[in-house]
Amino acid sequence: MARETVRGKLIAVEGLDGSGKSTQVHLLHTWLSGLGCKVFFSEWNSSEMVKGATTRGKKKQLLTPTTFSLIHATDFADRYERQILPALKGGYVVLCDRYIFTSFARDAVRGCDPAWLRRLYGFALMPDMVFYFRLPLDVAMSRIIDGRPNLKYFEAGMDMGLSSDAQESFQIFQERVMNEYDRIAEEFGLSVIDGTLGIRVQQELVRERIEHAIDLSRYRARVVR
Amino acid sequence: MTPKRCFGNPPAGVRLGQLAGHLLVIEGADSSGRSTQVNLLSEWLERSGYAVAQVGLKRSKLVTPELDDAKKGNILSPRTMSLFYATDFYDQLENRIVPALRAGYIVIADRYIYTLMARDLVRGAEQQWLDSLYSMALVPDMVFFLQTSIRNQIERKLSLQYRLDYWESGMDLGLSPDWFDSYVRYQRKLQAVFLRLHELYKFELLNGNRSVAAIQHDLRARVGTMLSALSEEPIL
Numbered sequence: 001m002a003r004e005t006v007r008g009k010l011i012a013v014e015g016l017d018g019s020g021k022s023t024q025v026h027l028l029h030t031w032l033s034g035l036g037c038k039v040f041f042s043e044w045n046s047s048e049m050v051k052g053a054t055t056r057g058k059k060k061q062l063l064t065p066t067t068f069s070l071i072h073a074t075d076f077a078d079r080y081e082r083q084i085l086p087a088l089k090g091g092y093v094v095l096c097d098r099y100i101f102t103s104f105a106r107d108a109v110r111g112c113d114p115a116w117l118r119r120l121y122g123f124a125l126m127p128d129m130v131f132y133f134r135l136p137l138d139v140a141m142s143r144i145i146d147g148r149p150n151l152k153y154f155e156a157g158m159d160m161g162l163s164s165d166a167q168e169s170f171q172i173f174q175e176r177v178m179n180e181y182d183r184i185a186e187e188f189g190l191s192v193i194d195g196t197l198g199i200r201v202q203q204e205l206v207r208e209r210i211e212h213a214i215d216l217s218r219y220r221a222r223v224v225r
Numbered sequence: 226m227t228p229k230r231c232f233g234n235p236p237a238g239v240r241l242g243q244l245a246g247h248l249l250v251i252e253g254a255d256s257s258g259r260s261t262q263v264n265l266l267s268e269w270l271e272r273s274g275y276a277v278a279q280v281g282l283k284r285s286k287l288v289t290p291e292l293d294d295a296k297k298g299n300i301l302s303p304r305t306m307s308l309f310y311a312t313d314f315y316d317q318l319e320n321r322i323v324p325a326l327r328a329g330y331i332v333i334a335d336r337y338i339y340t341l342m343a344r345d346l347v348r349g350a351e352q353q354w355l356d357s358l359y360s361m362a363l364v365p366d367m368v369f370f371l372q373t374s375i376r377n378q379i380e381r382k383l384s385l386q387y388r389l390d391y392w393e394s395g396m397d398l399g400l401s402p403d404w405f406d407s408y409v410r411y412q413r414k415l416q417a418v419f420l421r422l423h424e425l426y427k428f429e430l431l432n433g434n435r436s437v438a439a440i441q442h443d444l445r446a447r448v449g450t451m452l453s454a455l456s457e458e459p460i461l
Contacts, residue, residue, distance in 0.1 A: 049295050049305065053288040053312075062287050065237035066315045066361065071288070074308040081302045111237030119357040123304065 002125050008088035009214050010125060012099035014181065015133035016174055017155070018143035019195045020202070024133065025097050027203045028210075032093055037219040040087040044098030047078040058154050065110035068154070072103055073120055080124060088125070093219050100124050101132075101188065105180040109173065110160060129213055131206060132185045135195035137175050145170075229326065233360030236319060241363075246326035247455060248363055249448065250337040252419070253371030254412055255393040256382040257433050258440070262371065263335045265441045266448065270331055275452075278325040281335035285316035296392065303348040310341050311358050318362065326363075331452075338362045339370075339426065343418040347411070348398065367451050369444065370423060373433035375412045379405075 011028070013021040025041070032039045045054065054071055057063040063071070087094050100121040108114045135143075145151075145167065153159065156166045157173025185192055191209055193202050210216070229244040251266075253259040260281075267277045283289055292309045295301045301309075325332050338359040345355055382389065389404045391397070395411025396404065423430070429447060433440060 049300060050288075050291055050309075052294075053291040057287050062316070062320070064315070064319045066319065067287060067312050070308060070312040070315060074288075074305055074312060077302070077304045077308050078300075081304060082300070113234050113237075116234070116357060116360065119354065122354060 002123050004125060006085070006088040006125070007091040009093045009219065010084070010088060010096070010127040010129075011093065011210065012096040012101070012127045012130045013133065014098060014101045014105075014130060014190065015195065016135060016140045016178055016181070018140045018147070019133040019135050020199065021131070021133045022097055023199060024131070024193075024202055024206060025095055027199075028206055029095055031203075031207060032095075032216070032219075035216055036221060037216055038090075038092045038221045040083070040092040040094045042079050042084055042094065042096050044096075044102055045072060045075055047075040049078050050075045058152075061153060061159065063154070063159065065107065065112050065159075068110065068159075069103060069107040069112050069117065069120070072107075076100065076103070076121070076124070085125075091219065093214075093216075096127070099127060099130065101130065101181070101184050101190070104184050105177050108180050109157070109176040126188075129210060130188065130190045131209075132181060132190040132192050133195040133202070134178075134181070134185075134192050137171075137178055139196060140174065140178075141171055230364050231361050232364060233357075236315060236361040239319060239323060239361075244323065244326040245329040246331055247367075247452065248322065248326060248332045248334065248365040250334045250339075250365040250368040251371060252336055252339050252368060252428065253431075253433060254373060254375075254378055254415060254419075255390070256378040256385070257371045257373040258381060258437065259371050260335055261437055262440055262444060263333055265437075266444055267333055269441075269445055270333075270448075276328070276330045278321065278330045278332045279335060280317050280321055280332060282310065282340065283313055285313040285320075287316045288312050301397075303345060303350060306348075307341070307345045307350060307355075307358070314338065314341065314359075315361070322363065334365070337365065337368070339368070339419070339422050339428075343415050343422060346418045347395070347414045366455060367448070368426065368428045369431045369447075370419065370428035371431045371433040371440070375409055375416070377434055378412060379408065 013025045015021040029039055029041055050071060057067065057071060084094055103121065104114065104117050107117055151166045151170050156170035158166060158169050160173065162172045163169040184190065193205055229241045235241055251259055251263050263279065267279055270277050283292060288309055292313065295309065322332050342355045342359065346352065389408050394404050394408040396407055398411060400410045401407040431440060431444060
């Protein structure tokens with residue numbers, strides 16, 4: 001992992017689809033802004049530069065595990081170098097909805113070499129805190145399947161040939177991703193939050209842990225917007 | 226038939242066992258006359274009855290439009306350029322090179338990972354990071370490096386395209402505000418890196434400061450020798 005001294009703080013959230021991490025990061029964002037902190041938010045797979053390639057690759061099912069991984073790494077590198085790192089150097093609290101651990105988990109399940117993945121993302125700074133929203137598989141499954149009856153091809157891991165039934169494939173795929181996340185949580189010491197708790201209870205825990213680890217008064221904006 | 230291998234582990238899901246064809250790589254600077262040689266070699270091989278597939282950089286369907294767009298703006302950092310090209314490379318490796326080799330084709334690559342590495346190294350990439358990035362590439366059966374003087378490169382470039390190219394002149398590196406000057410400096414740096422890579426990978430050096438016909442003659446002789454050694458069926 002890259003070593004560099006930056007003024008800002010980097011906080012990431014990770015977890016399966018449906019784990020509630022996006023809700024939590026949104027609440028966190030609101031709270032930090034309310035405290036007067038300079039906050040910057042960045043989301044996985046959101047760079048304009050590679051969007052077309054990702055969409056085309058997914059639609060036409062052109063992607064292999066390796067190119068799937070590399071295209072997400074390109075997206076990440078673009079956001080990292082143009083947004084995340086400059087914001088950190090500028091003294092922001094940077095919130096990331098998914099970070100390199102998403103690739104470590106998903107791409108490893110698709111068969112990419114875990115050591116290769118860690119070297120690929122070797123340029124990225126280790127966050128100051130990473131929250132892993134952990135949910136029992138059946139709960140995560142029902143949350144997603146209830147909300148979205150038509151699963152997308154790659155989302156369901158259909159490219160892996162696990163099952164011709166999207167729902168079944170999704171279940172097997174997500175289970176493997178979860179096992180991988182559990183290993184990663186141990187390897188990198190991620191801060192685990194029980195995703196079955198109520199939304200407010202989870203948010204309390206997140207805020208407590210952040211206040212304990214980070215002196216937020218240092219990240220107040222000097223220029224009031 | 227020599228078994229194929231990758232520099233490190235193969236890409237996920239790629240089995241190397243049954244690759245019957247051969248992978249030839251021709252490396253060389255911009256405007257070194259490389260593509261002309263590739264085309265002539267390819268014609269000759271087909272006349273001799275070999276099935277030939279050509280690949281090159283930035284020819285994948287997956288990322289080429291985005292890469293072209295990005296190269297037009299000012300948003301491409303060395304790292305994202307590197308990763309874009311790596312995506313393009315593996316797309317072609319898995320979807321074109323490997324299937325063609327499996328079908329027994331001779332695949333001629335007009336540039337390969339060495340050019341990609343050289344460009345990135347000149348821009349400050351770490352060798353270790355690149356080694357890992359391209360560790361899943363197939364080791365070619367033969368790599369030719371067409372060596373041309375920078376003076377010859379410039380003459381070719383100007384006589385064919387009448388202008389210097391931003392990226393080929395390394396203008397992103399800020400070596401000099403003068404395009405000609407920057408081109409010369411950038412290409413010199415690339416040459417130096419290629420010589421370092423040659424120490425590591427032992428290319429077949431090909432003197433590019435000769436006539437097209439003389440280079441081709443030399444190239445065919447060497448490819449012919451290699452193919453008869455590899456396939457045990459004499460060529461021609």
